[in-house]
Amino acid sequence: MENTPQETGVDVGESIEATLSLIARWSSRADNRRTLHDAEGAALSSTDSWLLERLVASKPIRMSRLAEWLSVDKSTMTTEIRRLEAAGLVARAPDPADRRAVLVSATEAGAIAIDRHRRIAQDVYNTLVGKWNEHDRAEFSRLLGRFADELSWVTDAVWRHNETR
Amino acid sequence: MENTPQETGVDVGESIEATLSLIARWSSRADNRRTLHDAEGAALSSTDSWLLERLVASKPIRMSRLAEWLSVDKSTMTTEIRRLEAAGLVARAPDPADRRAVLVSATEAGAIAIDRHRRIAQDVYNTLVGKWNEHDRAEFSRLLGRFADELSWVTDAVWRHNETR
DNA sequence: TATTGTTATACTCTATAACTATA
DNA sequence: TATAGTTATAGAGTATAACAATA
Numbered sequence: 001m002e003n004t005p006q007e008t009g010v011d012v013g014e015s016i017e018a019t020l021s022l023i024a025r026w027s028s029r030a031d032n033r034r035t036l037h038d039a040e041g042a043a044l045s046s047t048d049s050w051l052l053e054r055l056v057a058s059k060p061i062r063m064s065r066l067a068e069w070l071s072v073d074k075s076t077m078t079t080e081i082r083r084l085e086a087a088g089l090v091a092r093a094p095d096p097a098d099r100r101a102v103l104v105s106a107t108e109a110g111a112i113a114i115d116r117h118r119r120i121a122q123d124v125y126n127t128l129v130g131k132w133n134e135h136d137r138a139e140f141s142r143l144l145g146r147f148a149d150e151l152s153w154v155t156d157a158v159w160r161h162n163e164t165r
Numbered sequence: 166m167e168n169t170p171q172e173t174g175v176d177v178g179e180s181i182e183a184t185l186s187l188i189a190r191w192s193s194r195a196d197n198r199r200t201l202h203d204a205e206g207a208a209l210s211s212t213d214s215w216l217l218e219r220l221v222a223s224k225p226i227r228m229s230r231l232a233e234w235l236s237v238d239k240s241t242m243t244t245e246i247r248r249l250e251a252a253g254l255v256a257r258a259p260d261p262a263d264r265r266a267v268l269v270s271a272t273e274a275g276a277i278a279i280d281r282h283r284r285i286a287q288d289v290y291n292t293l294v295g296k297w298n299e300h301d302r303a304e305f306s307r308l309l310g311r312f313a314d315e316l317s318w319v320t321d322a323v324w325r326h327n328e329t330r
Numbered sequence: 331t332a333t334t335g336t337t338a339t340a341c342t343c344t345a346t347a348a349c350t351a352t353a
Numbered sequence: 354t355a356t357a358g359t360t361a362t363a364g365a366g367t368a369t370a371a372c373a374a375t376a
Contacts, residue, residue, distance in 0.1 A: 013291035
């Protein structure tokens with residue numbers, strides 16, 4: 001079975017697809033990425049910001065778990081972490097519990113960089129919805145948050161799609 | 166001036182930032198991109214799908230306008246269109262009105278490929294919100310569409326941010 | 331002269347395969 | 354043997370600069 005417009009009543013899938021496509025396109029624009037960094041700091045690529053967000057929100061984490069979380073190869077993670085380390089934004093330490101493993105964490109500079117990055121983005125978004133009324137802003141925030149929760153299960157949804165078509 | 170939580174009442178900027186970051190990360194995942202294509206067709210990269218969506222929705226368009234629309238360099242567009250042309254998804258033709266220019270259009274195969282890609286994505290999204298009630302789905306669709314409209318003006322918002330900070 | 335597009339070149343991000351060190 | 358990570362190599366996607374053809 002599929003969730004067609006007929007079954008769901010509203011083809012929200014169509015409007016979601018169109019909007020998310022637009023959002024992803026906008027997010028990748030070079031001029032946008034340049035805006036989302038402090039004048040004194042280096043610009044953060046998408047991958048940089050995802051990793052830093054993850055690292056500041058958690059205890060030191062292994063390279064392998066980080067690669068798995070971002071769904072990239074471990075060799076890709078080696079390259080990326082080397083770059084961030086060279087920029088002084090992350091640090092590595094041997095795992096005392098397993099001498100094969102490396103524990104990665106954000107440095108103070110890394111935490112500052114991602115915090116600025118995030119606050120600039122938030123300010124841009126607040127400006128975007130600045131003229132919306134209170135109700136619409138609150139509803140958008142609520143539903144977007146809920147959608148993010150659903151997205152966490154998207155791998156399963158994709159699996160179901162492949163199984164049932 | 167800035168649109169801080171105090172001024173807007175609800176810090177929707179924070180929840181937007183978090184969710185859009187998640188969406189962008191998910192969109193770029195290789196396993197997700199692999200899902201969004203037909204078994205018999207080649208996988209479409211993000212850039213591929215944006216370009217094809219644009220091309221099927223418009224008359225033949227110049228390389229230069231396409232590059233400007235996607236905010237990439239004209240040389241990047243040459244490379245990308247060459248790849249899509251080799252895959253049989255787009256066609257080029259000389260512009261009769263200006264012999265320097267090239268007009269790009271989607272082929273029948275390109276239209277079919279992006280249509281499948283889009284319908285699979287829509288189905289995934291419909292599945293994601295399949296358990297939401299009618300009101301929430303309708304509201305999400307409405308507010309997301311409105312947000313997309315605001316996003317069209319984001320370049321101006323970014324400019325304002327840079328001017329006023 | 332200015333514009334449209336291509337080519338040459340280089341850098342980033344990614345993957346696969348082969349390798350080292352440790353478990 | 355299996356696992357954690359690195360290195361070598363390659364391809365996609367991007368930019369800058371130099372160029373050719375046309376306006």
